[in-house]
Amino acid sequence: MNVVGNNDLCGNNFNILGTGDDEGKANSYYFHVFYCYEVETENGMIPIINNKYVPSLYKIEFNDYVLLMVNSEITSVNCRGWYNAVSGNDTINVYTGWTMPSSGNAQYINSFTSIYTMIYNMTEGLGNKKLIAFCHEMPFTVITAENLENNSTIMGRWRS
Amino acid sequence: MVTCSFGKNPYTTRCFNWVSGGLFDEYVFIKQGATWVRFESYKEGDESITQEPGALKRKEFNNVNIINCIYKRMTGRFPAANTQYTSHKCIINVVSEAVISPTEYTYIVGRADKNGNPDLEHCSEEYTFTLYPTSYVPRIYQTTDQQGFHWVEYQAWGAAAEVINDQINDEVSKNNIIPILINTGDMTQSGSRVNEWIDYYNAGKSLFSHLE
Numbered sequence: 462m463n464v465v466g467n468n469d470l471c472g473n474n475f476n477i478l479g480t481g482d483d484e485g486k487a488n489s490y491y492f493h494v495f496y497c498y499e500v501e502t503e504n505g506m507i508p509i510i511n512n513k514y515v516p517s518l519y520k521i522e523f524n525d526y527v528l529l530m531v532n533s534e535i536t537s538v539n540c541r542g543w544y545n546a547v548s549g550n551d552t553i554n555v556y557t558g559w560t561m562p563s564s565g566n567a568q569y570i571n572s573f574t575s576i577y578t579m580i581y582n583m584t585e586g587l588g589n590k591k592l593i594a595f596c597h598e599m600p601f602t603v604i605t606a607e608n609l610e611n612n613s614t615i616m617g618r619w620r621s
Numbered sequence: 622m623v624t625c626s627f628g629k630n631p632y633t634t635r636c637f638n639w640v641s642g643g644l645f646d647e648y649v650f651i652k653q654g655a656t657w658v659r660f661e662s663y664k665e666g667d668e669s670i671t672q673e674p675g676a677l678k679r680k681e682f683n684n685v686n687i688i689n690c691i692y693k694r695m696t697g698r699f700p701a702a703n704t705q706y707t708s709h710k711c712i713i714n715v716v717s718e719a720v721i722s723p724t725e726y727t728y729i730v731g732r733a734d735k736n737g738n739p740d741l742e743h744c745s746e747e748y749t750f751t752l753y754p755t756s757y758v759p760r761i762y763q764t765t766d767q768q769g770f771h772w773v774e775y776q777a778w779g780a781a782a783e784v785i786n787d788q789i790n791d792e793v794s795k796n797n798i799i800p801i802l803i804n805t806g807d808m809t810q811s812g813s814r815v816n817e818w819i820d821y822y823n824a825g826k827s828l829f830s831h832l833e
Binding site: 462463464465466467468469470471472475476477478479481485486488489490491492493494495496497498499500501502507508509512513514519520521522523524525526528534593595596597 | 622624626627628629630631632634636637638640680682683684686687690691692695697698700701706708710711712755758759761765766768799801802803804805806807808809810811812813814815818822833
């Protein structure tokens with residue numbers, strides 16, 4: 462069982478080899494090529510945004526434990542160029558559903574189910590089962606910070 | 622490159638993924654006694670069907686869009702190498718209820734001959750997976766960040782994989798556990814370089830040939 466890391470990414474155009482820069486490391490496409498996982502199929506959980514699959518977002522339910530596998534590697538380049546998550550000139554953060562404006566206030570866009578909402582829905586109804594979550598950037602370090610602050614300085618530290 | 626992963630219900634279901642050269646209809650063949658039972662990988666246009674309860678069936682989905690967006694065959698040419706590939710995906714309900722003792726299954730993937738049997742010249746080697754009872758306790762073995770650029774950089778991972786495999790086999794033989802192999806990412810240095818996925822897989826094959 463795997464989750465995707467930032468170095469497993471390719472560009473939004475997956476046919477190009479790329480140079481390893483931010484543009485070239487945005488898309489989980491090849492993770493999807495090499496692995497198959499069963500995903501949630503209920504409304505509000507299906508990992509699809511604007512008709513594109515979100516790889517590396519699934520769970521496995523044992524009797525006493527649930528393993529939640531999270532894709533922590535979706536960049537703003539991917540939000541805009543792959544998931545077409547845009548509102549006017551602003552890119553929408555697919556984790557939160559909020560826009561990332563260069564100036565002015567962010568807006569919540571409800572045209573798709575955000576990934577955080579998917580995760581919340583996936584963790585409901587687990588009863589006494591213990592939940593263990595896995596992701597590459599623990600725990601959503603750089604991306605969560607960016608989500609919360611919409612700060613361009615933080616965005617500049619996205620990739621390592 | 623063949624992988625078998627747990628389904629959402631790890632006691633009953635397994636997910637298969639394999640990447641083949643060219644564009645062909647391909648199958649998972651699971652050995653039942655002396656017979657290979659085959660399941661075709663999902664493809665665009667597959668229609669959802671209602672299944673009677675029972676064991677050893679390809680899992681179907683009510684929403685055809687889910688099949689087509691998530692599970693359908695992916696075709697293309699790898700960057701730079703320009704090799705034509707197909708990524709095949711198939712999810713199988715192996716049993717309808719959890720087993721009462723560990724049960725190992727053998728499988729291969731590839732093309733069928735004119736009679737529907739495995740065309741062994743165009744099939745993988747044999748791999749296994751094991752179903753465990755619900756009374757067995759999950760045990761996680763985590764790896765991460767193999768990310769190599771050249772084949773030789775994956776050989777340290779290969780050596781580590783052998784040690785981990787021996788450890789897992791030893792612990793499985795002595796305890797009632799379900800081994801879970803988890804990689805938390807960065808298998809490759811750059812996801813668009815197909816050789817890195819393959820070098821990572823081949824180096825860890827002692828694990829991937831029998832563990833999810």
